[in-house]
Amino acid sequence: MRYIHVDNVEPGQFLGRTIFSANGAVLLSEGVQLTVFMITTLRRIGVTMVYIKDELFEDVEIVDIVSEETKRAVMQRMGETYESIRSGKEINTKQLNLSVDHLLEEILKNKEVLMQLSDIRSQDNEKYVHSLNVCMMSVLIGIHMGLSSNQLRELATGALLHDVGKLELVTDDESPDPKKHHTWRGFEVLKQKRELSLLIAHVAFQHHETMDGQGVPRALNGEEIHLYAKIVAVANTYDNLLFDAATGKRMLPHEACEHMMVLAGGKLDREVVIQFLRTVSIYPTGTSVKLSTRETGVVVGQHRGLPGRPVVRVVRNGDSNDFEVKEVDLAKQTTVFIDSVLQ
Structure with missing residues (x-):
C-alpha cells in the first residue's frame, strides 16, 4: 500500500488502513472502496494523509510497534x-x-x-x-x-x-x-x-x-x-x-x-x-519518493540504524504495457539518495 495526501486520493481506490474516531469506533474500514462523498468527508473532518491499497505494493507491510x-x-x-x-x-x-x-x-x-x-x-x-x-x-x-x-x-x-x-x-x-x-x-x-x-x-x-x-x-x-x-x-x-x-x-x-x-x-x-x-523512521514505509537518479518509487523497507537509507521500489512501464519493477536498497547503493518526498 501507499501513504498519500488525501488530495491525491481518487474515487474507486481502496482504503489501506482503518480510520478510527477518538473513542475507538470505526469511521471507515480497511478495504472500503472510496467514493467522492467519502473523500470529501475525510477532508472535512481534518484527515490529511491516508493509506491506499495498490496492487504493485500489496506485499508492503506497515510494521507497528503497537497493535x-x-x-x-x-x-x-x-x-x-x-x-x-x-x-x-x-x-x-x-x-x-x-x-x-x-x-x-x-x-x-x-x-x-x-x-x-x-x-x-x-x-x-x-x-x-x-x-x-x-x-x-x-x-x-x-x-x-x-x-x-x-x-x-x-x-x-x-x-x-x-x-x-x-x-x-x-x-x-x-x-x-x-x-x-x-x-x-x-x-x-x-x-x-x-x-x-x-x-x-x-x-x-x-x-x-x-x-x-x-x-x-x-x-x-x-x-x-x-x-x-x-x-x-x-x-x-x-x-x-x-x-x-x-x-x-x-x-x-x-x-x-x-x-x-x-x-x-x-x-x-x-x-x-x-x-x-534512533527510534523513528525518517522515510516511512509507503511514502513516495524521488531518487537522485530521477526515478520515482515507494519506500518498502527499513534498516535499523540507517533510518535515512530505506529500500525503495521503483516501478515503470516496460514493453507491452508490462511493469518493470526493481528495488533500490539505499544502504547498499551508497551513491543514490532520496532527492525529495512526493505526496
Whole structure:
C-alpha cells in the first residue's frame, strides 16, 4: 500500500488502513472502496494523509510497534481518564495502569522496529493520537536510555497525560500569568491525584521548559528539568512538527528530524534527541519518493540504524504495457539518495 495526501486520493481506490474516531469506533474500514462523498468527508473532518491499497505494493507491510487493538484500548482509556478529571471524579488507576502495562509490553517486544507516526488523524481523534504518539516515542527513548520498568511506567503515564491541563477552562497559554498556562494547570490537576506519582504531574508541569532556560511556565534551566519531562518534550515537539493541530501546518518526517537536530542542545536535551533519532523512521514505509537518479518509487523497507537509507521500489512501464519493477536498497547503493518526498 501507499501513504498519500488525501488530495491525491481518487474515487474507486481502496482504503489501506482503518480510520478510527477518538473513542475507538470505526469511521471507515480497511478495504472500503472510496467514493467522492467519502473523500470529501475525510477532508472535512481534518484527515490529511491516508493509506491506499495498490496492487504493485500489496506485499508492503506497515510494521507497528503497537497493535491497532491496543492503540484503540489506550485511546478509550484516555477518554475515560480525561472525563474523570474533567468531572472531578477519581481516576480509575487500576484500568489506566493495566492499559499502560499492555502498551509497554508490546513496545518492549517490538523495540527494534523503527516507529512511524502514520495513524490517520482527524479533528475528532487528534488529541488522543497525539498523546499516544508522544507516549510511544517517549517509552522508546526511555528504553534506549536504560530506564527501569517502573521508570518506563511512570514515563508512559506522564506522557499520556502531559496535555491534561488543556482540559481546564481557565487555561490561557498566551496570558502573562504562568499559572494560566496549560502546563501549570495540568500540574495542579495531577498533583491532587494521590493515586498518581508526583513525577507524573511534573511531566505535565515541565514538558515546555527548555534547556536554555527560556521555556514555560517557570523558565527552568536544563539541570532543573526532570529527565521524564526532557524526554516528553522531545517527543511532543516532533509530533507537533508533523501535525500542528492549531494551524494545520505539517512537516514531513525527514524535515522534522532535521529541525529537531537544530534544536538539540539549545531548546531540547542533546542526548535525548540522539536517542530519539534512533527510534523513528525518517522515510516511512509507503511514502513516495524521488531518487537522485530521477526515478520515482515507494519506500518498502527499513534498516535499523540507517533510518535515512530505506529500500525503495521503483516501478515503470516496460514493453507491452508490462511493469518493470526493481528495488533500490539505499544502504547498499551508497551513491543514490532520496532527492525529495512526493505526496
